[in-house]
Amino acid sequence: MEKLQPPRGTSDLLPQEMATQRYIFDTARAISQRYGFEEMATPIFEFTEVFARPLGETSDVVAKETYSFTDRGGAGLTLRPEGTAGVVRALISGGLTQNLPQKFFYGGAMFRYERPQKGRMRQFHQIGVELLGVSGAVGDAEMITLGALILAELGVAEQCTLHINTLGDGESRLAYRQALVDYLKPLRKKLSADSQRRLEANPLRILDSKDAGDRALLAEAPRLETYLNAESKAHFDSVLKFLDAEGVKYQINPHLVRGLDYYTHTSFEFITEALGAQGTLLAGGRYDGLAGMLGGADVAGVGWAAGVERLAMLIKAPSAPTVDVMLIGLSDELLVRLFPLGAELRRVGLRVELGYTHNLGKQLKRADRINATHAVILGDDEARRDGAILRDMESGAQEEVALKDLATKLRAKKS
């Protein structure tokens, strides 16, 4: 421990950052509730299989980015790298599949062992929503409009674009995947090293390659659109119809694919230019295959997650709360007489600070710094008359008020 710093990829949330995160969290929760989503929470760690099975044993997230460990009882556990798998596991564990649909809002810390960058931490925070048991396109569309409304409420909607695509159902996806592999196999040598690897591990990801050579090859590649079966195509068209009805602007992006194996049909991302390579603010899609992969009955699902740190970088922090009154006693004996007043005011909801020393100048300075609107000053002269000075910190005007009347007076000023 050379310089006493937090572990790589983690950071402290000092009050200012905490306030911003709290604001994002509260805003998202409040708006989700308007859509009927209720908050829930799952454990921060799960049995490793909960993530390994649905995410795919070979996916990078599971293969090299998880914090996995064996506990003292020998159980194989993993810190959650994302929220959806845990929520669906909870749905199955709790027998909630008997009572669908279920609508959840959640948020909290996620963990991925990655190379840190701005907007990409090893411990980071997500908020997310999951709609379970609704297979219709209305569900996809509702989730997207919920995301759009939250981003608008946070004031970042102007800075991002909604990209949307469909992967089709399992059948369509498989057929296309095969066609893509058949097309690319003979061209293997011309692909970038990364994409050659993807060809084995996750061929659809090649569509998202940033390599210029790959992109050129893809121009002639088979198109996903033509491999969609009738149901898949109808589902996507319907999603777009719902979005059009609400006037949600989107951009169809055939190269938008998901890294995680359980996604089907719609996938979408709200992307901003403002954060460089970490521009995805909120992303999700439909995952009708997930519950089955976890060993439960098939349950349709659609959801998204948003990166709190990324959002925090784009919004202006809510202003610091103001203090209603600062109580300053010019000696400990005098402060004792003000002490109960502080308690009384706090009981009725005022924010009260105490002067921790008896140096008047210093305490007024502190009152100024913490944005106190009023100060109560008690010195020997006033105390003899059972009064105290009430000072308006903005105007500097002050008057002597009887101690017994202070609470009433301050409450009146507050309202």
Next chain:
RNA sequence: GCGGGUGUAGCUCAGUCGGUUAGAGCGCCAGAUUGUGGAUCUGGAAGUCGCGGGUUCAAAUCCCGUCACUCGCCCCA
């Protein structure tokens, strides 16, 4: 995991053809104002120059390693 950049006071940064006690602004503390904040003036404290090693008579400055941050790739919120 791969490639590039950066790291000097609490903060933002100057300071490199290596050369006496390492600087500025902001902030902080004190005084002018011994019972009155926000302005001004004066003074002050504060730095293992990220850390470790090497080269040299001499290293913030050059070299190597390491840690952290950062940009791109991978992956992804």
